[in-house]
Amino acid sequence: MNLQTLEHAAHRPSTQKKKSILVWLDDRLQFILLIPSLLLMTLVFLYPVLYNVYLSVHDWTFLTLHDPPFVGLRHIMHVLGDAGFYHSMYLSALFVAGGVGLQFVLGFALALAVNRIRRGHGSITTLFVFPMMVTPVVVGLMWKFIFDYNFGIFNYFLTVLGLEKIALLTSNAFALPATILVDTWQWTPFMFIVLLAGLKSLPSEPFEAAEMDGASKWQTLLHVTLPLMKSVIIVALVMRIAGAVKVFDQIFVLTGGGPGTATETISMILHKKAFVEFDFGYAAALAIVLTVVVGILCWFAIRALYSEK
Incomplete structure (x- = not known):
C-alpha cells in the first residue's frame, strides 16, 4: 500500500x-x-x-410606577366581582350577536347572488369589498357625520319623509344599534368574500343530483349548500366574533362609550380603566379575563369544526 x-x-x-x-x-x-x-x-x-x-398581579398606577406592590390575584377577583364588567360583557354580547348575525345573513345572501352571476362578478366583488378597506376611525367619522342630528343626511331624509329627527348617537335606545349598523356596513364584505370563496369551491355533483331529484332551490340551500359550507361558515364566524369583541375605534369615535354607559363595551371599559383612570393593573387583569372568555368561545367553535370532520 x-x-x-x-x-x-x-x-x-x-x-x-x-x-x-x-x-x-x-x-x-x-x-x-x-x-x-x-x-x-x-x-x-x-x-x-x-x-x-x-x-x-401588581397594583400598577401613576402613584406606584417605580415600585408597584404585588397583589396576586386581587385584580382578577375584583374584575369577576365588578358589576360594570358584567354590564360591559352584556353590551359586548349584544354588539357581537347583532353585528355578526347581520353580517352573516347579508354576506351569505350577497355571496349566493354574486355566485349566480356569470359575467362581471369581479367588478361587483371589488365594489362590495371596498368598505372593508377603509380605516375604522375614518368609518366612525364618516358615519358620525351621517348620523348628526342637525346636519346629517340620515335625519335630512327623515324630515323629507315627514318624520321627526332621531338623535341616534346620544340616545340610550338607539346608540348601540347605530354602532352595530356601522360595524355591519364595514365588515359584511368580509363575510361576503369568505363565503363566496367557499361557494366557489363546492363540488357540482351534489347540486346536479339534487336537481335531478327535483329539489327546490330552498331545499337545495338547506340540505346541500349549508351542510357543505359548514366548515367555512364556522371559520368566518370565529374570525368575526374575535374581531367584533375587541372593536374599539368605531365606538370611541361615534359615542365614546356613551351616552352614559349605553355603548360601554368591554374594549371601552378597558380603555377607560387603563388610560382615563390609569389603573393599569386592573386593566391588565380585565384583558386577561377577556382573552380567556374569547379563547373558550373559539375553542368550542373549533371543536365543532373538527368534530364535523
Whole structure:
C-alpha cells in the first residue's frame, strides 16, 4: 500500500462525516430558516402577554410606577366581582350577536347572488369589498357625520319623509344599534368574500343530483349548500366574533362609550380603566379575563369544526 492510498484512507472518515452533516442540514434547512422568524414572533407576541400578566398581579398606577406592590390575584377577583364588567360583557354580547348575525345573513345572501352571476362578478366583488378597506376611525367619522342630528343626511331624509329627527348617537335606545349598523356596513364584505370563496369551491355533483331529484332551490340551500359550507361558515364566524369583541375605534369615535354607559363595551371599559383612570393593573387583569372568555368561545367553535370532520 503506497503513501497516497494511506492518505486517502485517513481522510475518508472526515469526508463521510462532512457529508452526513450536510445531509442533516439539508433535511432540516426549512426549520433552520424559520428560527429567526420564530424568535421575532416570540419577542413580539410572547413578551407583551407575559408583561400583561406581570401588570395584572401588581397594583400598577401613576402613584406606584417605580415600585408597584404585588397583589396576586386581587385584580382578577375584583374584575369577576365588578358589576360594570358584567354590564360591559352584556353590551359586548349584544354588539357581537347583532353585528355578526347581520353580517352573516347579508354576506351569505350577497355571496349566493354574486355566485349566480356569470359575467362581471369581479367588478361587483371589488365594489362590495371596498368598505372593508377603509380605516375604522375614518368609518366612525364618516358615519358620525351621517348620523348628526342637525346636519346629517340620515335625519335630512327623515324630515323629507315627514318624520321627526332621531338623535341616534346620544340616545340610550338607539346608540348601540347605530354602532352595530356601522360595524355591519364595514365588515359584511368580509363575510361576503369568505363565503363566496367557499361557494366557489363546492363540488357540482351534489347540486346536479339534487336537481335531478327535483329539489327546490330552498331545499337545495338547506340540505346541500349549508351542510357543505359548514366548515367555512364556522371559520368566518370565529374570525368575526374575535374581531367584533375587541372593536374599539368605531365606538370611541361615534359615542365614546356613551351616552352614559349605553355603548360601554368591554374594549371601552378597558380603555377607560387603563388610560382615563390609569389603573393599569386592573386593566391588565380585565384583558386577561377577556382573552380567556374569547379563547373558550373559539375553542368550542373549533371543536365543532373538527368534530364535523
